[in-house]
Amino acid sequence: MKAIVVEQTGGPNVMRLLEGEDPGPGPGRISVRVAAAGVNYIDTYHRSGQYPVPLPFTPGLEGGGTVAAVGEGVTEFKPGDEVAWPQVPGSYADIVIGPPEEFVPVPPKVSPETAAAVILQGLTAHYLCNSVHDVQPGETVLVHAAAGGVGLLLTQMIKYKGGTVIGTVSTDAKAELARSNGCDHVLFYEDFAERARELTGGEGVAAVYDGVGKATFEAGLDALRPRGMMALFGQASGAVEPFDPQLLNAKGSLFLTRPTLKHYMADREEYLSRAADVFGMIEDNNLHVRVHETFRLDEAVEAHQALESRKTTGKLILVP
Numbered sequence: 166m167k168a169i170v171v172e173q174t175g176g177p178n179v180m181r182l183l184e185g186e187d188p189g190p191g192p193g194r195i196s197v198r199v200a201a202a203g204v205n206y207i208d209t210y211h212r213s214g215q216y217p218v219p220l221p222f223t224p225g226l227e228g229g230g231t232v233a234a235v236g237e238g239v240t241e242f243k244p245g246d247e248v249a250w251p252q253v254p255g256s257y258a259d260i261v262i263g264p265p266e267e268f269v270p271v272p273p274k275v276s277p278e279t280a281a282a283v284i285l286q287g288l289t290a291h292y293l294c295n296s297v298h299d300v301q302p303g304e305t306v307l308v309h310a311a312a313g314g315v316g317l318l319l320t321q322m323i324k325y326k327g328g329t330v331i332g333t334v335s336t337d338a339k340a341e342l343a344r345s346n347g348c349d350h351v352l353f354y355e356d357f358a359e360r361a362r363e364l365t366g367g368e369g370v371a372a373v374y375d376g377v378g379k380a381t382f383e384a385g386l387d388a389l390r391p392r393g394m395m396a397l398f399g400q401a402s403g404a405v406e407p408f409d410p411q412l413l414n415a416k417g418s419l420f421l422t423r424p425t426l427k428h429y430m431a432d433r434e435e436y437l438s439r440a441a442d443v444f445g446m447i448e449d450n451n452l453h454v455r456v457h458e459t460f461r462l463d464e465a466v467e468a469h470q471a472l473e474s475r476k477t478t479g480k481l482i483l484v485p
């Protein structure tokens with residue numbers, strides 16, 4: 166089998182393609198031939214050491230593919246089944262092995278590449294707008310990095326629920342894309358809180374969905390209405406500094422959460438139900454998945470460089 170391996174944390178160049186024996190699934194696990202692996206921002210945090218993981222490791226958590234073999238005792242899947250996964254470590258490879266409960270079936274109308282491109286960011290967008298703050302029809306919320314992978318999906322889901330979206334982006338081209346994706350108002354980061362307040366008649370937005378972190382967090386608190394929700398779900402610009410919780414009082418009895426996907430697919434039922442919603446939206450043409458670029462597995466370095474240099478919109482996938 167082929168896999169990208171990181172022996173020491175650092176820049177994108179620490180990733181190397183290695184070849185080894187396919188160990189097979191082993192009891193209670195399945196092995197899957199990877200059609201495409203999704204590239205996510207969290208993969209860069211693992212690679213750089215910002216989120217520590219034991220070394221050496223194969224990056225990647227997400228993908229879509231076909232079950233190759235099932236280990237003893239596995240009844241839920243059989244060879245040939247199409248599956249996707251958002252949380253299986255070692256996905257930058259041509260074979261991925263994990264427990265069956267980490268995989269979901271992919272409906273026939275959704276290609277393995279689309280499944281790989283949507284499963285992690287789609288489930289994330291789903292829990293953010295349905296469970297972290299359940300967007301109500303007519304409500305205005307703010308989505309940072311609205312032309313990014315999560316941003317494009319989150320905007321579409323909020324619009325589907327009847328919400329109004331103010332999106333932030335860094336370039337004119339991204340502004341154009343965010344607008345065509347359904348954003349009602351598109352802002353650059355400068356003065357976004359004041360502008361969001363103006364756009365809501367001085368009231369402020371009901372929720373801020375912030376995957377940018379350090380660069381936007383504090384101003385985001387100023388964009389919120391009293392009792393609004395700050396959903397800080399990532400840190401593409403760096404980690405938010407510690408702060409005094411009294412600030413949440415001063416700025417309007419605000420709520421702050423730092424959610425992560427695994428707690429919003431807490432059991433098999435929740436995981437399957439969210440995945441069915443996301444795939445169902447694609448099948449019904451209510452969710453468009455934008456793949457920005459497809460890289461070969463041995464181009465993982467280039468994929469990370471593109472993502473970290475803010476050159477991408479939507480999703481990057483690696484094809485073994």
Ligand SMILES: NC(=O)c1ccc[n+]([C@@H]2O[C@H](COP(=O)([O-])OP(=O)(O)OC[C@H]3O[C@@H](n4cnc5c(N)ncnc54)[C@H](OP(=O)(O)O)[C@@H]3O)[C@@H](O)[C@H]2O)c1
Pocket residue numbers: 204205206207285286289310311312313314315316333334335336339376377380398399400401402403424425426427472473474475476477478479
């Ligand atoms: N908590 C969870 O469950 C969860 C799950 C999935 C993803 N996430 C988080 O969600 C965020 C988005 O992930 P993604 O994979 O969809 O990535 P992405 O949004 O496609 O890429 C990150 C975007 O962040 C913006 N950005 C702002 N400042 C930046 C900086 N200093 N450096 C790099 N980018 C910067 C860029 O858009 P502009 O150029 O327009 O600013 C960039 O395109 C990440 O923080 C990720 O960790 C969290």
